[in-house]
Amino acid sequence: MYSWIWRHLPGNTGAKALAALVLVLAVCALLLFVVFPEVEPLLPFTDVTVD
Numbered sequence: 001m002y003s004w005i006w007r008h009l010p011g012n013t014g015a016k017a018l019a020a021l022v023l024v025l026a027v028c029a030l031l032l033f034v035v036f037p038e039v040e041p042l043l044p045f046t047d048v049t050v051d
Helices: 002-008 013-042
Strands: none
Touching: 002 013
């Protein structure tokens, strides 16, 4: 999968590396600000009592 992404990025090696870094940062931001806040209420982390 990573080689497929690398092959389809435009430019030379430096431009591809910069584009890959931007893609990784965009995915991290999407997860941090959109996905994780949406699924956090569904996770059982607030139930911490021991019976």
